[in-house]
Amino acid sequence: MLFLQLLLQGIQTGALYALTAAGFALIFGATRIFHFAHGTAFTIAGYVFLACWRIDQPVLGALAAIAAAVLFGLGMERFVYRPIQRHEGSFFTVFVAAFGVAVVVQNLVGMIAGRGFASVDTSLSMAEEVLPEIFLAPIFWVAISVAVVLFAALSAFLTRTHAGVALRALAQNPDLLRAYGLSSNRLSMLAFAVGSAMVAPAAILTAMTTGLNEAVGHHVMLISMAATIVGGVGSLRGAALAGLMLGVAESVALQFVDTQWAEGVSFLVLFAFIIFRPSGIFGVAQTR
C-alpha cells in the first residue's frame, strides 16, 4: 500500500517535472542553448500567479503567469543569449550569464515578494482517503490532466504546424541549426516562448502543493536538466518521460531508503545515465 501511495505521489510530482523538463528540452533541442535560467521563469510565473491569487484573480493570474514566463524567456533569448552567441560564445559563457540572471531574479523576488515560504491556499491540495491507506488530493487529477492536455497540445503543435515541424527538425538534427546559423532567430524565439510557457502550469500547481520560495527555480532547473539528459537530448518525449521517472524515483525511493536520501536519488540516476548511457533513453550517442 505504501508503494502505491508513493507511486501516485511520484506521478503527481513527476507530471510537473515532465512539464518543466519538456520546456527545457524543447529550448535546448532547438537552439542548443543550455537555458540555465529556465527555473527562473518558473519562479517568476509562480510568484505572478501568487500575487494575482491574493487579489482573487486566479484566471487572470494563470494567464499573467504564462505571459510573464514567456516574456522572460523571450527577454533572455533576445538580450542575453543572442548577443553572447554573436561572438562565438561557448555554452559555458551562456551558462554563467544565465546563472547571473537567476541570482538577480531570485533576490529581486525575495525583496519584492518577501523571503521564505509562500503558497496558494486552496482546498485542491488537501488529500482525502480515496482507498484504504491511499490519500489523494484533487490536485493530483488536475496535475495529471494538465500534463496530458499540454503534452497533447504540444505534440499537435510539433507535428501539425509548420513552425512546430521546423522546431522538431532542429532538435533532431543540430547540423541544420549550424547550417542555418543565425537565420533561425525566429524559430529560436518560438522555442523560448513555447518552452517557457510550459513552466507556468507547473509553477501554478507547485504554488498550490509544495509552495514556493524565491530559490525554488534552482531545483526546477536541476531536475529539468537532469531529465533532458536522461531522456536523451533532442527527444521531447524522452525528457518528459524522464521527468516523470525522476519524480517517481524520488518518491518511490522512500520505500527502500531513508528519507534523507530521496533527493540524492535523482542525481544518482542522472550520474548513472551519464556514465553508462550518455545518449539517454531515446537519444543518439553524443560522445563527440
Added chain:
Amino acid sequence: MIAYAANLATIVAIFAILAATLNFIVGYAGIFSVAHAVFFGLGAYAGAQVALLLMPDALLACIAGAIVAGGLSLCLALPALRVRGEYFVAASLGLQMMATTLFSEAKAFTGGIGGLVGIPRPTLFGIEVGVLPLALVALALILFLTARLQRGAFGRTLQSVRDAESAAEALGKNVAAAKTLAMAFACAGAGIAGALFALHLSFVNVESFTMDQSVLVMAMVIIGGTGTLWGPVVGAIILLSLPSGLAFLPFIPPTEVGAVQQIIYGLAMTLLMIFRPAGLVGDLSKGRATS
C-alpha cells in the same frame, strides 16, 4: 585591523588557489567542472581530521588533503572521459549534489551538518604558524606549477585534447591519461586549499562545499578570464571584495544589503558575459581563450 586584513587575504589566497586549479582544467583541458567544491571539501575534511586526530601540522594536513582530493578525483574523471560539454557539466552537477548529501550523512568523517569543530591552530614542524603565509606560499607554488605545466608539453597536450580530442589521440596522445592527470592535479590543488581553509577557520561543515561554492569559484575563473594565468587570481580578488563598497552605501536598508549585493553581483556576471566574454584578463582580440 591587521588581523582582519590578514583574515581576508588568507581567504582570498585560498580561493585564488581554488580558482587557479579549476582554471587549469576548465581553461586548458576544456573540462567544465561544477564540482570543484567537492574536492575543496574533501581536502578540508581530510586536513581537519589529520589536525584533529594526529597533529595539526600544516604540511601534513595539506598533503593529506591533496592525496584524498586528488585520489577521489577519479569520481570526476570517470564521466569526463566519457562525455563532453553540457553532458559533463550535468555529470559534475550530479556529483556535486550527491557529494553534498554524502558530506551531510558521513558523520564519522565530516561531522555531518554540525561539522568538525575545534580544529587546532596549525603548526609547521612543531612551530605555530599563521595560515596566511602558508596560503600565500601554496598559492605561489600552485601558480608556478600551473604556469610551468601550461606553457610546457603537458599544457599543449591538454589544449590539443580540448580543441580536437580525436586528432590528439591520432597523434599518440593518451587522452584518458592526460585528462585524469590534469584532473588529479587540479583536484589535489583544491584539496590543499581545503586543508588550509579548515586550518584557517578551525571549523568546517558541509555548507562551505555546496554547489554555490563551486559556482562561485567557477565565476571567479570566468570573470577573471579562462586560460590565463592571472585571471583566476584577479577573479578571486574581485569577487571577494567587490561587494565591500556596497556595504557602505547608505540608502540600502540593512536588511536588504545581502540581496542588493547579490543582485549587483549577478548582474555583473551576466553583463560581463555579454560584453566581455574573454574575462577581465583575457585578450579580447582573441575572443574567448577557449571554445
Added chain:
Amino acid sequence: MTQEVLRTESLARAFGGVQAVAGVSLSLYAGAVTALVGPNGAGKTTTFNLITGNLRADSGTAQIRGKPIMGLKPWQVARLGVARSFQDLRLFTHMTVRENVLAATETASWFWQPGGRVARRQRETRADAALDATGLTALADARAVDLAYAERKFLSMARILAAQADIWLLDEPASGLDLASRIRFGQLLKDAQARGVAICLIEHNLDVVVELSNRIAFLDQGKVLAEGDPQTILKDPALAAIYFGDRPQEAA
C-alpha cells in the same frame, strides 16, 4: 613492391542495417603510395577508422609488421607509427601553428616528456623541419583558426610529418588545393615515400591519384573490388562506371 608494413584481412563493420565495410583486405608497403578510391559511401573513411581503432570492427583482423592491432586504442595504434589526417582536419584551433606541430611530437601524457633537454631540442628541430617542409615557418605564431584553407591543410600535414610515423593514412589531403599547393603537396609525399613511409590516401581527383600513387585499391559498398597499379584499374570500364555513378549491373 617492398616490405609490407600494414595488412588488414576481411575487416567488416555494420552500422544498424548498413554494412559500411564488408571484408576489406588491404596491404600497405613501405615506400609506396596506395590510393583508396571509390564512390561516396564506399567505406573508405570507415576503413581508416577501423585501422586506427576509432571504430571497433565486427570481424576481421589488422596487423602492423605482424603485430595484431585489433582492439587497440587509437593512441596505441598511433604509437605503433600510424599517423592520420582527417577530412575535416581537426586542427588544434586555438593553438599557434608551431604549437600544433610541437604537440604532434610530444606523445607522452605525463606532466613532462621523457628525455629531458636534449630530447626537447630534438623535438623542436623536428617541428621546425616540418614547418619548413610545409612552408609554414612564416606563420609559426599564427593561430590555426586564423589560417587560410590551404595553409590549414598543410598544417595538418605538418603535424603528420612531425609525428615521425612510417604509416600515413591521409583522408582527402589534396582536395580543394590549387595547382601550386598540389605540386608542393606531391613533393611532400614523394619525399616521404623516398624515406620509406607507407602512405595510404583517400582521393577523389583521379588526376591526383594517377600522379601520386603507385597502387590503387578500388572500394565499393564496403568491399575492395580491385587492387593493382593505377593505369590498369582506372582503365577498367566497369570500375569507371561504378565510380562515375552508373552501375551497369543495376542498369541491366
Added chain:
Amino acid sequence: MTGPQIARRALLGTALAAPIIRPSFAQGSDPYIIGTLFPMSGPNAEYGSLFTNGAALAIEHAAADNMLRRPMRIQAEDTQALPQQGVIGMTKLINVDKAHYVLVGFTSVSKAVAPVADRGKTVTVNGGAVGPDLAGLSPYFWNVIPLAHLETQAFIPFLMQRNLKRIALVYVDDPLGDAILGLLRTELPKAGGTLAGTFSIPRTAQQFGPVAARIRQARPDAVYIASFGAQQAQIIKGLRDNGIRTPLVGYSALSIPTVTAMPEAEGVIFTSQKFDYTGGSEITRRFAADFKAKYGSEPGAYNANYYNAVRLFALLAKELEAENATVDGENLRRTLLRVREFDLVGGKGRFDDQGNMSADIQVNEIRGGRVVPIA
C-alpha cells in the same frame, strides 16, 4: 541546495574599505557597537529581520531611558546562516568594528564563531539557536534562550498528559535535530511514550508528500517537527495536505510569521520561553506595546530574546559605566557572574556559570494565526 546564492561568500569581503573609512577605536560619545551576525539574505533571512527588530527596539528603549552615556549602534554582518560567513563576519566585527557585544543566531554559525569570540574575548550572545551543544562553548559565549533540551524536556510531560504517546520525529540531521532525536529516544520511554518513527530530511527538501506516506505508516499520535525557517511551513503544509491529521508539535523555531500565518498551521503546538505580554512585568508590557506600535505585529519569542540580549548589555554596561570600568568582554563577564539575575522581558532572567539563561517554558498553540499559550 539553498539556491543560487553565490554572492554570499562574497560577503566575506564586505569591508575591505572599512578600516580606511572608520577610525579604529571609539571613544567618548562614540557609540557602543552591537554587532549582529544574522542571515540577512537567503532562505533564512526572515529570522534576520525578526532578530534585528528585537535588538533595535531595545536600543531605542535604552536611549529613551538614558541608560548609558554612549549610544548603541547596530553593525550588521550578513551570515546567510552559514558558518563560513559567520567566522568572517565575526573577525570583521572584532577587528575592524571593535564590536563591544555581538549577537548571533543559528546553531552552526554559533559553533563556528564561538572560538573567534573566545580568542577575541568578545561577548557573543545567542538568542535564536537552541542546539544543546551551545552550552559552555566559551566563557564569552552566552545564551539568552533556553536550549532545546530544556524545551523538549518540559514538553514531554505535556504530550503524555494529552495522551500523545506515539511520537514521530521529522528532523533535519544537524546538531539540533540530533539533540532532539537523542532526547526523545531516551526520555520518551521514561515518560511512558514511544518514538514511533524518525525521518531525517535534507535541509533543502521541499517535497513532503512521500515522507507523509511513510509517517502515516508509523501511525503516530503526534508528529514532532525539528527543522527551522521556511522549511517548517513546507513540512506542515506537506503533511497536512497528504493526509496527516494527527497533531503537529515542535519547538520555538515555529514561532515565525510564515508558519503562524498559514491556515494549515492551525492547531500546531510548540514550546517556547514563557512570555506574558499582558499580565507580566512592566518591562514585558512595554516591550509588547511598543513592539506592536513600531512593527505592527505581535512580538514573538525571537523578538523578545534579542531585545533581552541587548537589554542585558545595556544593564551590564550601565554597571560598568558606574564603576568607570571599560566595557569589554572580561568586565562584562565579570559583571554578569556578579549580578546573575536581570529584569528582562518575560520576567527575571537567571544565568548560570557558563552564561546560559534559564527561563520558564510555556506550551503554545497556533489558533487563528495567533500564538496562544496553553500551558
